[in-house]
Amino acid sequence: MFYREAGQFKPTYQADSQIFPIRQDRIGIMLLLAIAFLAVPLVATPYMFSAILIPFLIFSLAALGLNILTGYAGQLSLGTAAFMAVGAFAAYNFMLRIPGIPVLLAFVLGGLCAALVGVAFGLPSLRIRGFYLAAATLATQFFVVWCLTKIQWFTNYSSSGVITAQKITILGYNFDTPGSKYVLTLAIVCVMALMLRNMVRTNVGRSWMAVRDMDVAAEVIGFRLMRTKLLAFAVSSFYCGVAGALYAYAYLGTVEPEAYSLDLSFRILFMIIIGGVGSIIGAFFGAAFIVLLPILLNIIAHALQLPTSVASNLELMVFGALIIFFLIVEPHGLARLWQIAKEKLRLWPFPH
Amino acid sequence: MSFFFEVLIGGLLAGVMYALVALGFVLIYKASGVFNFAQGAMVFFAALTCVGLIDKFGVPLWLAIPLTMAAMVLLGLATERIVLRPLVNQHEITLFMATIGLTFFIEGLAQLIWGSQVRRLDIGIEDVPIMYLLDNFNISISQFDVTAAGICAILVTGLALFFSKTKIGRALRAVADDHQAALAVGIPLQQIWGIVWAVAGFVALVAGLLWGARNGVQFALTFVALKALPVLILGGFTSVPGAIVGGLIIGASEKLAEVYIGPMVGGGIEGWFPYVLALLFLLVRPEGLFGEKIIRRI
Numbered sequence: 113m114f115y116r117e118a119g120q121f122k123p124t125y126q127a128d129s130q131i132f133p134i135r136q137d138r139i140g141i142m143l144l145l146a147i148a149f150l151a152v153p154l155v156a157t158p159y160m161f162s163a164i165l166i167p168f169l170i171f172s173l174a175a176l177g178l179n180i181l182t183g184y185a186g187q188l189s190l191g192t193a194a195f196m197a198v199g200a201f202a203a204y205n206f207m208l209r210i211p212g213i214p215v216l217l218a219f220v221l222g223g224l225c226a227a228l229v230g231v232a233f234g235l236p237s238l239r240i241r242g243f244y245l246a247a248a249t250l251a252t253q254f255f256v257v258w259c260l261t262k263i264q265w266f267t268n269y270s271s272s273g274v275i276t277a278q279k280i281t282i283l284g285y286n287f288d289t290p291g292s293k294y295v296l297t298l299a300i301v302c303v304m305a306l307m308l309r310n311m312v313r314t315n316v317g318r319s320w321m322a323v324r325d326m327d328v329a330a331e332v333i334g335f336r337l338m339r340t341k342l343l344a345f346a347v348s349s350f351y352c353g354v355a356g357a358l359y360a361y362a363y364l365g366t367v368e369p370e371a372y373s374l375d376l377s378f379r380i381l382f383m384i385i386i387g388g389v390g391s392i393i394g395a396f397f398g399a400a401f402i403v404l405l406p407i408l409l410n411i412i413a414h415a416l417q418l419p420t421s422v423a424s425n426l427e428l429m430v431f432g433a434l435i436i437f438f439l440i441v442e443p444h445g446l447a448r449l450w451q452i453a454k455e456k457l458r459l460w461p462f463p464h
Numbered sequence: 465m466s467f468f469f470e471v472l473i474g475g476l477l478a479g480v481m482y483a484l485v486a487l488g489f490v491l492i493y494k495a496s497g498v499f500n501f502a503q504g505a506m507v508f509f510a511a512l513t514c515v516g517l518i519d520k521f522g523v524p525l526w527l528a529i530p531l532t533m534a535a536m537v538l539l540g541l542a543t544e545r546i547v548l549r550p551l552v553n554q555h556e557i558t559l560f561m562a563t564i565g566l567t568f569f570i571e572g573l574a575q576l577i578w579g580s581q582v583r584r585l586d587i588g589i590e591d592v593p594i595m596y597l598l599d600n601f602n603i604s605i606s607q608f609d610v611t612a613a614g615i616c617a618i619l620v621t622g623l624a625l626f627f628s629k630t631k632i633g634r635a636l637r638a639v640a641d642d643h644q645a646a647l648a649v650g651i652p653l654q655q656i657w658g659i660v661w662a663v664a665g666f667v668a669l670v671a672g673l674l675w676g677a678r679n680g681v682q683f684a685l686t687f688v689a690l691k692a693l694p695v696l697i698l699g700g701f702t703s704v705p706g707a708i709v710g711g712l713i714i715g716a717s718e719k720l721a722e723v724y725i726g727p728m729v730g731g732g733i734e735g736w737f738p739y740v741l742a743l744l745f746l747l748v749r750p751e752g753l754f755g756e757k758i759i760r761r762i
Contacts, residue, residue, distance in 0.1 A: 188557055236743055239750045243499045243560050244701075247693045248746065251739030258736050262729065328760050374690075378564065385561055421580060428572030435565025439558055440550045 115457035131309055148298055153291050161290035162363070168403045169297045170358045175383040175395035176308055177351030182381075183390030184312060185344035186324025187237050187245060191252035192352055192380045197372035198256060199226040199353025200360035201266050204367045207278050208268055215280050219300070219357045226353025227346040229256065234345030238338055241327070253374050260369040267367075274368040277361045293362040300358065304351060309392055311347070320344050324390075382431060386438050388447025397446035405430070470604055471723050472716055477609040479715020480616045481674060485692040486699065486707040487620060488667040493701050494627075495636040495660040497556060497643075498548060501563040503668060504689020505570035510536055510665070511672030511681045515585050516578035525586075529669070536669050539570070540661025548657065552643070571686060582682040585673065612674045619670055623663070624704050632659060640702075694738035698745055700755020709753060714738045 115136050122128040132138045156165060178192045203222030206213055233252040237245050260266050267275055280287040280296065287296050311317050319340045322330040331337045360367045379402055387398020406427055413423035442448055485507060492500040513535050517528040547562055627633040639646040639656050647653050672681075675688055695714045699706025721737045751757050 188560070236746060240746050242556060244697060244746065244750070244752075246557075246560065247697050248739070248743050250690065250693060251736060251743050254736035254739060258732060262732065378568075381561070381564070422576060425572040425576040425580070428568045429576065430572075432565040432567065432569030432572065435568070436547050436562050439554075439562045439565070440547075443554075443558065 115454055115460075117458070129313075131306075131313075145302065149295065153295060156291070156294075158290045161294045164403060164407070165294050166290065166297055166363050168399050169294070169301045170355050170363055171380065171383060171399035171403060172396045173301050173304060173358065174352050174355035174380050175387065175399050176305060176392065177348045177353075177355060178380050179384045179390065179392070179395050180308065180320070180351060181344055181348035183384055183388075183394075184317060184324060185320040185341065185348075186327075187234075187241075187341065187344065188243065189249040189252075189348075190246055190374070190377050190381065191233065191249040191256075193356075193372040193374065193376035194252045194256035195226045195230055195349040195352035196356025196359060196376070197260055197369060198229045198349075199223055199356035200367050200372070201260055201369075202226065202353070203357035204275065204277065204360070205266065205268075215282055215361075216300075219354055219361075222357045223350040223353035226356065227350040230345040230349025230352075231342050234342050234349075237341050237345065250374075253377060257369045257372060267369075274366050277365055277367050280361055287362075297358055297362045300354065304354065305392060305396075308351070312392070316343065321390075382435055384445075385435055386445055388445030389443075391445070391447035393450060394445050394447030397450065401446065405434075471719050473605055474609065475716035475719030476712050477605070477613045477715070478719065479695075479712040480613040480708075481671070481678075481711075482688075482691050482695050482715055483620065483708045483711025484616045484667065484671045484674070485688050486695040486711055487623065487704065488664045488671065489692060489696055490699075490701065490704055490707045491623070491667065492660055492664050494640045494704075496548065496657055497640060498559045498563065499556065499701065500566075500664070501560060501689065502543075502566040502570055503664065503692070504686040505567040505574070506536070506539070506665060506668035507672040507675065507688055508681075508683070508685040509539065509570050509574040509672075510669040511585065511676035511685055512574045512578045512583075514669070514673060515583045515676065515681045518585075519583060520578075529673070532669055533666060536665030537662040540665040541658050544654070544657045544661050549654070567686070567689075571683070575683070580683065582680045585676040585681050608678065612678070615670065615674065619667070620704070620708055623667075627704060632656070636660060691738070694742035696752075697739075697742035698752060700752030702756050703752070703754035706752060706754030714741070717741055 115134075117134050117136075120133075120135055122133065127133075132141060152165070174192060174196060177195070178189060181187050181189050199219075199222040201222075202225035203218045206218040206221050207215070210218075229252075233249065236248050240248060280293070282296075285292075287293050312320070319330070319335050320343075322333075322335055323337065323340050323344075327337060327341075330340075356372065359371070364371055383398030383402045384395060385398070386401050387396070388394025409427050409430060410423060413420075413426065418426075438445060444451075485503060488503040488506070489500060492498055492503070510532055514525075514528050514532040517523040517531055518525060523531065543566060547566055548559070551559055551562055627636065635646070635651045635656055636659070638649070638651055639653060643653060646656075671688065672685065675685055679685070691714075692711075695707060695710040697710075698713060699708070699710025718734050718738050722734045725737075726733050746752070
């Protein structure tokens with residue numbers, strides 16, 4: 113009833129290969145974007161911006177990045193936070209060393225630096241696969257964070273290693289309130305999500321999926337493995353790098369290596385597992401879930417008057433149990449549930 | 465020169481401890497094809513349970529160890545039943561991610577039961593240099609390290625024999641090669657997995673006691689697993705000798721690098737040096753030192 117596609121014909125190839133071929137999807141997305149850009153900034157409180165909405169958007173972006181690598185190209189990575197750190201520190205240094213550089217350009221350059229690092233650490237993926245690679249990506253995690261801690265140049269010789277991020281100013285407008293930071297983050301995430309959505313349906317995305325499904329077969333039928341894998345590493349790291357820069361600038365307000373720990377890498381991995389591996393909307397679902405769950409658990413723990421140590425350990429247990437639950441019961445994550453819901457709506461109110 | 469040997473021997477002894485943790489990984493991987501990331505959490509859980517029993521209930525050490533062992537077996541069996549059985553025949557990466565979830569669960573559970581403060585564990589071996597070596601060769605080697613390495617060596621030899629000589633060991637290897645074929649020739653798959661997880665729990669207990677007595681029982685114990693990963697990469701995931709040799713190489717090179725290269729670059733390279741070493745090695749030999757060469761067909 114609500115989601116009926118009957119009568120929507122696509123007479124041309126262009127019409128058939130649109131991003132959102134179904135009218136309801138188009139309207140839905142427009143509506144969602146309108147609410148996100150116009151309604152939310154009017155009603156949300158600063159707490160909601162800085163504790164829920166901004167981290168949600170940033171984690172979504174990072175999860176998109178990891179999803180490119182793990183979900184689409186099939187290379188499991190445990191070093192996501194390292195690429196985020198590279199992005200953040202590169203953006204910081206570009207803004208510091210080049211006076212007057214536009215902020216967005218610094219973010220893009222930060223992302224490109226992360227992409228370079230990603231390619232360098234992606235090189236082993238040509239020789240090794242599976243969890244040999246997963247274990248190897250831990251090298252990225254430890255090495256990058258160590259570099260950023262030890263090499264003083266990156267932190268501009270700050271004594272504590274913690275630096276305040278520069279102000280975000282674009283065309284004379286200061287993005288210093290939570291609301292404005294939210295709008296900026298939202299705009300960046302929207303553009304990048306749309307880019308990715310386009311990328312995965314071109315030959316680039318297809319070649320990633322071919323490599324994921326079986327790399328030997330893909331190589332035999334003519335995909336160039338090296339280019340495909342390294343491109344996946346580069347694009348993925350670019351997304352993570354930009355997410356890392358936003359994490360430092362729009363969320364934390366500081367640039368510090370400790371913020372990009374192994375724990376963050378795991379959290380982003382959890383997001384794509386729970387949200388749905390190899391799905392764009394899944395990255396958003398997963399990020400929302402992982403951001404909201406601790407808040408929810410905190411509220412419950414507070415209501416039951418549990419001590420904080422119990423609450424934090426319960427959080428660990430709930431996270432772990434959920435991962436296992438999703439892997440067993442719904443390996444395609446929340447995105448699959450969404451898909452099922454849409455299929456049900458297509459026929460609603462009839463059961464068959 | 466004596467300083468060099470001191471570092472080298474210290475590194476090798478630490479390497480034996482890494483090998484012990486890596487062995488837990490190898491055992492499970494060999495018998496079920498699961499790369500169990502939760503091994504570190506199991507080490508933590510074992511040490512914490514043992515200390516918890518001693519501290520909270522006043523159980524003597526000789527009794528606490530078998531009690532902990534029982535708990536580890538239960539944990540292993542529960543893992544097999546609840547987590548792995550529904551995931552039979554899934555892609556190995558899925559299984560790996562499930563054990564990451566398991567890691568978080570066990571860490572939370574351990575601290576929920578026993579609290580999260582750092583505890584001391586005394587297993588009756590003193591951490592003092594061996595006087596004989598100090599007097600004659602001017603090399604300071606801790607008595608504790610040597611004893612720990614000895615225990616590890618006995619354990620490793622025992623397990624290697626168990627794997628190669630006993631009927632159960634053969635069954636374990638058969639299960640690792642092909643679940644379905646093993647079932648077809650009448651090997652009880654679930655029983656075998658139960659045994660494997662129990663043995664892995666036992667190895668985790670020994671590792672937990674030794675590491676815990678060395679550094680205190682605390683959350684950092686879970687990072688021992690991260691130390692074992694480069695050992696595995698280097699040695700190959702499927703090989704018991706690989707875990708040992710890999711452990712020795714990683715232990716020695718890590719300590720030597722920290723002492724001789726560390727000061728040049730600001731120190732603290734112990735965290736990543738083993739990984740980079742293992743990574744470089746992989747570029748030359750992707751299956752590790754003793755790993756099986758993987759032949760891939762379409």
